[in-house]
Amino acid sequence: MPEMADEITRDQIDWITFDCYGTLVDWEGAFGSLCYSIGLRNTPEPPPGPELRRRWEEIQFEIIQGPYQTYKHILAESIRSWCLEMDYRWSDSYGPAMTTAMRSIQAFHDTKPALERAREAGLNLAIISNTDRDIITHSIKQIGVPFDKVIVAEDVGAYKPSPKVFEYAIEQIGADPARMLHTAFGFKYDIGPAQQFGMKTAWVNRNAEKLPNDQIQPDFIWPDLWGLAAYAGRPYDV
Incomplete structure (x- = not known):
């Protein structure tokens, strides 16, 4: 109740x-799935999607408190930083993929x-x-x-x-x-x-x-x- x-x-x-x-x-489900799919490209057993998404969101939260950028730039910058931290290979396609995912939730x-x-x-x-x-x-x-x-x-x-x-x-x-x-x-x-x-x-x-x-x-x-x-x-x- x-x-x-x-x-x-x-x-x-x-x-x-x-x-x-x-x-x-x-939002959580969509980006949990996206982060997990990136993880799968790098390792056969990535951490669970919710765990990956939580860390990405923490990075994103830090960035939005800095100088203003459009959210499309925030998405690209945060997923790049997340990939670097996770030691995942970066692809220039990830930034646009984040924006597409955001529009499609x-x-x-x-x-x-x-x-x-x-x-x-x-x-x-x-x-x-x-x-x-x-x-x-x-x-x-x-x-x-x-x-x-x-x-x-x-x-x-x-x-x-x-x-x-x-x-x-x-x-x-x-x-x-x-x-x-x-x-x-x-x-x-x-x-x-x-x-x-x-x-x-x-x-x-x-x-x-x-x-x-x-x-x-x-x-x-x-x-x-x-x-x-x-x-x-x-x-x-x-």
């Missing part, structure tokens, strides 16, 4: 803002129906994502639900968890942040920074992990986006 903050009622929220990758689409099974129910309930939907405009366009196509606002790192020249991203997003949406519920899988990218601007937060804990930071308490913890549908007053009917 979704864990919910009873004091935040449906009529207190006008906007649901989302992280996209890992929240709406299966499929939505979680609960994403479209949950978002449709939220929209039916009168909630406005927005994406705040660490990506490029020409990548998110494809991701929205995979999701199959329209969004009222889409803000990407390319618009800001910075990546989450930079406060610049949330400051810009709130300005573009033009609503009171206290009436926004930011819904995200990436705890370190999203939950704390959103709270700093007065947004309510929902952590989508798809992997049933322990709370990463006891000092940061989301208003909601959901195992998937059916928690959002329930919050909107349109729960999943078994």
Whole structure:
């Protein structure tokens, strides 16, 4: 059952803002598969895909906190650094392959129906994502639900968890942040920074992990986006 903050009622929220990758689409699964496929080109028994993907993501997280580059460059630079660390042969095809994979990631099974129910309930939907405009366009196509606002790192020249991203997003949406519920899988990218601007937060804990930071308490913890549908007053009917 979704864990919910009873004091935040449906009529207190006008906007649901989302992280996209890992929240709406299966970012971990896609890049776990891609990293494992690179591993297989180098050794018959690479480590499991999730382990490889976690290390690549750590490298990527370090890079996005440096000077701004487009996400396509971040993808290429991070996978090159990862290959070097893993002692895997590098191919110039890997950078474009990462971008293609990013554009092709499929939505979680609960994403479209949950978002449709939220929209039916009168909630406005927005994406705040660490990506490029020409990548998110494809991701929205995979999701199959329209969004009222889409803000990407390319618009800001910075990546989450930079406060610049949330400051810009709130300005573009033009609503009171206290009436926004930011819904995200990436705890370190999203939950704390959103709270700093007065947004309510929902952590989508798809992997049933322990709370990463006891000092940061989301208003909601959901195992998937059916928690959002329930919050909107349109729960999943078994």
